[in-house]
Amino acid sequence: MDRINPERTPIIKVENLVKKFGSFVADDNLTFNVYPGEIFGFLGANGAGKTTAIRMICGLLEPTSGRLEVAGYDGYHEREKIKRNIGYMSQKFSLYEDLTIYENIRLFAGIYGISRKVRLEKTDEMLKKLQLEESRNKLVGGLPLGWKQKLAFSLAIFHHPKVVFLDEPSGGVDPLTRRTFWDLINEAAHQGITIFVTTHYMDEAEYCDRVAIMSEGKIVALDTPAALKAKYQADSMDGVFLKIARNKE
Amino acid sequence: MIRIGNLEKSYGEQKALKGITLDVENGEIFGLIGPDGAGKTTLMRILVTLLLPDKGFATINGLDVVADFRKIRTMVGYMPGRFSLYQDLTVAENLQFFATVFGGTVEANYHLIKDIYGQIEPFRNRLAGKLSGGMKQKLALSCSLIHAPKVLILDEPTTGVDAVSRKEFWEMLNNLRHKGITILVSTPYMDEANLCDRVALLQNGSILSIDTPAKINASFKRKMLGVKVVNTSQRYGCVNLLKEMKGVDSVFSFGDVIHVTFHHADIDEIIVREYLFGKGQQDVLVEEISAGIEDVFMELMQKN
Numbered sequence: 072m073d074r075i076n077p078e079r080t081p082i083i084k085v086e087n088l089v090k091k092f093g094s095f096v097a098d099d100n101l102t103f104n105v106y107p108g109e110i111f112g113f114l115g116a117n118g119a120g121k122t123t124a125i126r127m128i129c130g131l132l133e134p135t136s137g138r139l140e141v142a143g144y145d146g147y148h149e150r151e152k153i154k155r156n157i158g159y160m161s162q163k164f165s166l167y168e169d170l171t172i173y174e175n176i177r178l179f180a181g182i183y184g185i186s187r188k189v190r191l192e193k194t195d196e197m198l199k200k201l202q203l204e205e206s207r208n209k210l211v212g213g214l215p216l217g218w219k220q221k222l223a224f225s226l227a228i229f230h231h232p233k234v235v236f237l238d239e240p241s242g243g244v245d246p247l248t249r250r251t252f253w254d255l256i257n258e259a260a261h262q263g264i265t266i267f268v269t270t271h272y273m274d275e276a277e278y279c280d281r282v283a284i285m286s287e288g289k290i291v292a293l294d295t296p297a298a299l300k301a302k303y304q305a306d307s308m309d310g311v312f313l314k315i316a317r318n319k320e
Numbered sequence: 321m322i323r324i325g326n327l328e329k330s331y332g333e334q335k336a337l338k339g340i341t342l343d344v345e346n347g348e349i350f351g352l353i354g355p356d357g358a359g360k361t362t363l364m365r366i367l368v369t370l371l372l373p374d375k376g377f378a379t380i381n382g383l384d385v386v387a388d389f390r391k392i393r394t395m396v397g398y399m400p401g402r403f404s405l406y407q408d409l410t411v412a413e414n415l416q417f418f419a420t421v422f423g424g425t426v427e428a429n430y431h432l433i434k435d436i437y438g439q440i441e442p443f444r445n446r447l448a449g450k451l452s453g454g455m456k457q458k459l460a461l462s463c464s465l466i467h468a469p470k471v472l473i474l475d476e477p478t479t480g481v482d483a484v485s486r487k488e489f490w491e492m493l494n495n496l497r498h499k500g501i502t503i504l505v506s507t508p509y510m511d512e513a514n515l516c517d518r519v520a521l522l523q524n525g526s527i528l529s530i531d532t533p534a535k536i537n538a539s540f541k542r543k544m545l546g547v548k549v550v551n552t553s554q555r556y557g558c559v560n561l562l563k564e565m566k567g568v569d570s571v572f573s574f575g576d577v578i579h580v581t582f583h584h585a586d587i588d589e590i591i592v593r594e595y596l597f598g599k600g601q602q603d604v605l606v607e608e609i610s611a612g613i614e615d616v617f618m619e620l621m622q623k624n
Contacts, residue, residue: 116482117453216356242480243508245355245523246614247621250572257556272509273483274575280553296576297552307575309483316484 081140082107082233082265083128088137090123097123099288100137107233110256110266112276114312115285121269122238124285128267129236130154142233155183158227158235158264162242165223168212172203172222175211176229183230197225217248221255228259235259237268241275253278273309282308284315291315321346321471321502322367327376329362336362338525339376344504345518349497352506353513353613354522360506361401362525364475367504368398380471394422397469399460401476407449411440411459414448415466422467429468432499436492437462454485461492465501472496474505478512490515510614521617528620533613540611540619543585545592547578550603561599565592572618579615 081104088101098120105111115121126132128141130153139146142156166175173194180190198204201221211219220240227235237256241249253275260266268279276282277296284292284299292299292315296308305311322344329337337359344350352360365371367378369389378385383392405414415437419426430437440455440462448459457477464472474493478486490512493503505516513519514533521528521536529536547562549555555578562571562580569581580592589606596604 116484117480119482239480243356245617245621246510247618248355253573257559261556271480271482271486274573277575278555278573295552312483313487 079106081105082109082142083111083267084138084140085128086138088124088127088139089135090120090127090132091135096288098127101290103283103290103293105234105265105267107265108260108263109281110260110268110279112279112282113267113269113285114276114282116316119285120288121285125236125238125267125269128153129157129159156233158230158232159238160223160227160235160240161238162240163238166211166219166226169210171208171210172198172214173207175222175226179226179229185230193229197229201225217244217252220244220248220252224252224255224259228264232264234265234267237266239269239271241270241272249275273307273312276308276312284312286315322350322378322380322504324363324367324378325376327363327366327378328374329359329366329371330374336525337366337373340525340527341376342520342527342530344502347497347500347502348517349493349503349505349515351513351516351519352504352522353508353510353519353617354506355508357524358522359525360522361475364398364473364504364506368396368473369393394467395470397464397467397472399464399472399474399477401479403456403460405448405456405460405463408447410445410447411451412444414459414463418463419466424467426466429466432465432468432496433462435495436465453481457481457485457489465496469501471502471504474503476506476508478507478509486512510612510617513613519613521613521620523617523621523624526624528617528624536613536616537611540616542581544609544611544615545580545582545589545606546574546609547580547592547596548576548605549578549601550605552576554601554603558596558601558604561596561601562592565595570618572615574612574614577609579609579611 083105085101085103088098090098101124113121127134127139127146130150134146141153144152170178176194198207224240241252256266270276279296281293281295282299283290299311300306303311303314305314324340324342327337327340340363352363354360362371366373367380367385369385369392372386380392381395385392409417415426436458440458443455451459478489493505497503516533518530518532520530547558549558559571559573559578562568562578567582567584567587569583572579589608593604593606
């Protein structure tokens with residue numbers, strides 16, 4: 072199955088997108104498409120403009136100019152609809168630590184307007200898959216970090232969004248957990264959920280179908296990991312990343 | 321330079337350190353490698369005299385971290401995981417503050433921080449809170465060095481930092497080591513283990529292994545094959561096929577290579593290639609590879 076088919080309608084359409092804060096240009100003329108079911112990696116140095124771009128695409132921030140369409144909704148006038156059709160998970164905040172696992176599920180399901188019947192069905196299914204059935208009434212705060220992350224990801228896709236945004240989702244976990252976490256991501260992608268992910272782990276960039284690299288507010292490279300490695304004559308994405316940063320200087 | 325014996329620390333019921341024993345030699349870069357919750361920060365806080373151990377001992381340059389805490393504070397530079405400088409002071413004021421707290425001057429030890437501080441000196445009148453992530457990191461390192469410590473203790477200095485800045489940071493550490501400073505540094509990035517002279521792999525308050533990175537890699541005795549899928553959109557399918565293969569022990573993705581180990585030593589490249597071929601995966605490269613730190617870490621994790 073080829074997940075990157077340019078004939079398909081993009082799920083995220085970005086054209087000449089600009090965001091300025093006063094005279095500071097955080098995002099300068101971004102143009103790219105993301106296709107349904109794709110794992111799209113969004114990389115860049117700290118301060119390159121990634122977070123601002125993600126905030127616009129998630130409907131949290133109004134662009135200064137340019138075109139933006141997410142899941143068929145306009146990035147200026149339909150930002151509430153965009154929010155309903157996406158999922159979001161970040162390393163910093165995803166779950167309420169002082170609520171139980173089940174209370175967190177109820178809260179998320181409630182926010183996204185999922186009916187009681189569907190919620191109950193999906194809750195059992197999800198807890199079984201994560202092997203957390205016994206722990207459903209435990210406080211999230213007491214769970215190991217790896218479990219929290221898997222739970223947070225499962226909740227971010229609980230309402231089966233068209234796109235899920237993962238902002239450095241795997242920071243700080245052990246290598247085993249990091250890999251089982253990517254198994255979940257791959258599975259979701261195969262169910263047709265588009266994955267938009269940022270990471271500082273360059274081996275994880277290899278797991279993406281395509282990768283965009285940002286530098287100083289601009290997209291400086293966008294292609295499959297294999298094509299980027301060939302173009303920059305590097306044997307890993309780490310090498311690509313370093314070469315792009317050096318060229319800039 | 322640092323000696324730690326049977327060190328234990330609990331927070332209530334939670335055992336953070338379960339008997340840690342390790343030595344750090346004079347002038348080496350020693351890495352504490354492990355995920356969140358391994359006990360890295362607790363160990364470092366005990367060494368910098370901010371926490372008391374429950375059991376065991378720790379000394380730095382022969383001085384006890386409990387009895388001689390005042391002397392130790394003058395000998396050790398500490399950079400905590402969270403940015404802890406004064407955000408409402410300027411860059412220059414922060415540096416001045418840390419120099420005078422230890423009874424020194426910025427000028428006296430400027431040679432130690434010249435390479436690092438030089439990069440942020442153009443912003444010397446900016447408030448520390450207004451600096452970018454990379455600049456904050458350089459200022460924090462400068463402040464932890466300005467009293468010319470013998471030992472530098474750095475708690476996850478590269479977490480959340482992009483690949484390029486991480487590389488630069490390790491170059492700075494190397495330069496400091498050549499100036500004779502002993503460095504104890506923690507990181508959750510396994511690949512950074514290779515930049516240390518020696519490392520301790522930590523998990524749940526216990527040490528899994530202590531050695532040079534090369535010897536730790538060599539401690540992986542089993543045969544491992546690397547499978548590369550040419551058409552990357554088929555990689556996920558290939559991982560699942562390998563997991564179903566008879567005799568397979570573990571299957572893990574490492575970037576664009578899938579690492580596979582087996583219950584039987586007689587499974588080789590040819591058998592794996594033929595198996596995948598039979599399942600419709602024609603475009604794969606299979607070859608024997610040697611293990612890295614992450615392979616060893618995962619193997620040791622599963623054993624414990």
